[in-house]
Amino acid sequence: MQLPTGFIEKYTRLLGEQAPAFFASFDAPVQKGYRVNPLKENNKPATTPDDGSVTYTEFGHYGQVNGHSIDHASGMVYSQEPSAMFVGEVAHPHPGEIVLDLSAAPGGKTTHLASFMRQEGLLVSNEIFKKRAQVLTENVERFGISNAVVTNESPERLAQQLPGFFDRIVVDAPCSGEGMFRKDPAAMQYWDEDYPAKCAALQRTILAEAVKMLKPDAELIYSTCTFAPEEDEQMIAWLLATYPQLELLPIEKPVGMDDGRPEWADGNPELTKTARLFPHHMNGEGHFVAKMRWHDETATEQKLKPVKTNLTKEQIVLWQDFANDNLLVPMVGTLLTFGDQLYCVPSQMADFGHLSIMRPGLHLGTYKKKRFEPSLALGLALQPSQVKKTVVIDDQQWANYVHGDTVSLATAPVDGNGWYEVVINDNGFGFAKVVGATLKNFYPKGLRFLAATTQNSNDE
Numbered sequence: 001m002q003l004p005t006g007f008i009e010k011y012t013r014l015l016g017e018q019a020p021a022f023f024a025s026f027d028a029p030v031q032k033g034y035r036v037n038p039l040k041e042n043n044k045p046a047t048t049p050d051d052g053s054v055t056y057t058e059f060g061h062y063g064q065v066n067g068h069s070i071d072h073a074s075g076m077v078y079s080q081e082p083s084a085m086f087v088g089e090v091a092h093p094h095p096g097e098i099v100l101d102l103s104a105a106p107g108g109k110t111t112h113l114a115s116f117m118r119q120e121g122l123l124v125s126n127e128i129f130k131k132r133a134q135v136l137t138e139n140v141e142r143f144g145i146s147n148a149v150v151t152n153e154s155p156e157r158l159a160q161q162l163p164g165f166f167d168r169i170v171v172d173a174p175c176s177g178e179g180m181f182r183k184d185p186a187a188m189q190y191w192d193e194d195y196p197a198k199c200a201a202l203q204r205t206i207l208a209e210a211v212k213m214l215k216p217d218a219e220l221i222y223s224t225c226t227f228a229p230e231e232d233e234q235m236i237a238w239l240l241a242t243y244p245q246l247e248l249l250p251i252e253k254p255v256g257m258d259d260g261r262p263e264w265a266d267g268n269p270e271l272t273k274t275a276r277l278f279p280h281h282m283n284g285e286g287h288f289v290a291k292m293r294w295h296d297e298t299a300t301e302q303k304l305k306p307v308k309t310n311l312t313k314e315q316i317v318l319w320q321d322f323a324n325d326n327l328l329v330p331m332v333g334t335l336l337t338f339g340d341q342l343y344c345v346p347s348q349m350a351d352f353g354h355l356s357i358m359r360p361g362l363h364l365g366t367y368k369k370k371r372f373e374p375s376l377a378l379g380l381a382l383q384p385s386q387v388k389k390t391v392v393i394d395d396q397q398w399a400n401y402v403h404g405d406t407v408s409l410a411t412a413p414v415d416g417n418g419w420y421e422v423v424i425n426d427n428g429f430g431f432a433k434v435v436g437a438t439l440k441n442f443y444p445k446g447l448r449f450l451a452a453t454t455q456n457s458n459d460e
């Protein structure tokens with residue numbers, strides 16, 4: 001790979017005798033990986049190859065995900081390059097916490113954080129760019145996360161609305177992306193000698209907002225996918241100098257992972273507590289991670305207004321009828337409609353105020369005149385053991401279903417006509433209506449695709 005000359009000069013100077021191995025790693029094959037989804041009743045992939053476990057997170061595997069496979073479409077796996085998995089592992093939230101993923105799209109860290117939270121507590125996943133926030137929402141839905149709110153905000157506006165609100169904040173910062181050069185050589189076109197300093201200036205503005213949202217004793221996790229000291233050790237040195245309330249916490253590092261380099265910043269030996277993942281030392285593209293605690297004795301925990309339900313009596317009855325007929329578990333949270341869409345907002349969420357919300361919580365469904373129609377998201381979040389009626393489909397029927405076709409069942413289900421959770425490989429795949437021995441298609445039009453096994457596929 002033809003690396004920029006300035007990049008070669010810089011890392012020759014910084015890495016010394018390690019530099020040739022570092023540069024050689026850019027010509028090695030890209031290391032693909034994925035995490036399995038512990039929120040799903042079955043998290044044993046059917047077709048995704050397992051080329052070994054990523055030892056530093058219980059969910060991580062090497063191997064390539066097929067975007068049109070059942071494993072992927074049912075949210076059982078999430079494609080993520082292995083070194084990025086260390087960020088979620090360091091963050092490691094506990095069930096019940098209030099967590100913010102401040103720059104979350106497309107959702108790698110968010111889905112990992114949700115894996116640890118086990119649907120308990122609140123995860124606010126924010127993305128500043130709308131199109132990316134839409135992709136984030138789709139990934140949150142496919143992963144079956146019920147306790148996430150997706151916002152489309154600037155860090156500044158979020159900090160105005162939710163000061164002192166979070167137990168844990170992850171800032172996976174926009175960066176110069178030097179760790180992406182191997183995976184995406186086009187990323188090199190943005191790079192010049194000044195680019196890391198420009199990115200660092202943006203990162204400082206984001207972090208200055210992030211700290212406003214920390215509760216006393218909360219943790220801040222900062223990460224980048226770049227090797228640039230300006231955005232890594234120097235950013236942590238700046239944080240520690242600017243905010244004496246921040247304590248840098250040690251990160252336990254598996255074999256092959258490097259300590260941060262104090263000599264690349266202000267020489268503070270504390271910086272060895274941060275972690276560097278280099279592609280010539282580990283299987284992965286490269287990352288930097290730091291973890292800090294916010295000690296602010298003067299701060300008092302903010303009490304923010306809760307979200308209030310706004311359903312009409314008729315809407316409550318329609319939802320309850322559906323829930324009584326179909327669900328074996330209660331939906332915990334505040335029921336809220338946006339237009340004719342019904343959501344279950346996680347209980348700990350504060351009033352949305354003027355925030356731009358992409359997903360107020362778990363999408364339960366749509367009110368259509370005097371009917372309620374359950375959503376794909378609900379059927380992806382609920383496990384087959386949590387619903388009363390399921391219809392199990394095979395691989396070919398699934399291929400027809402995601403293509404948008406009506407599916408013929410071998411026999412009519414004994415529970416008769418009505419809503420059923422569609423089940424493939426022991427996981428929920430939305431809800432659909434059964435009429436006789438026919439499964440009507442409720443897979444959203446915008447998501448439909450041609451799977452490899454579709455009968456009318458031209459591929460032989």
Ligand SMILES: C[S@@+](CC[C@H](N)C(=O)[O-])C[C@H]1O[C@@H](n2cnc3c(N)ncnc32)[C@H](O)[C@@H]1O
Pocket residue numbers: 102103104105106107108109110127128129132154155172173174175202206
């Ligand atoms: C490294 S990516 C995040 C990757 C994501 N955490 C994941 O694991 O899938 C950085 C994100 O920061 C967003 N971003 C760009 N400018 C920003 C800003 N000024 N404030 C907050 N986020 C920003 C980008 O759109 C991008 O989605």
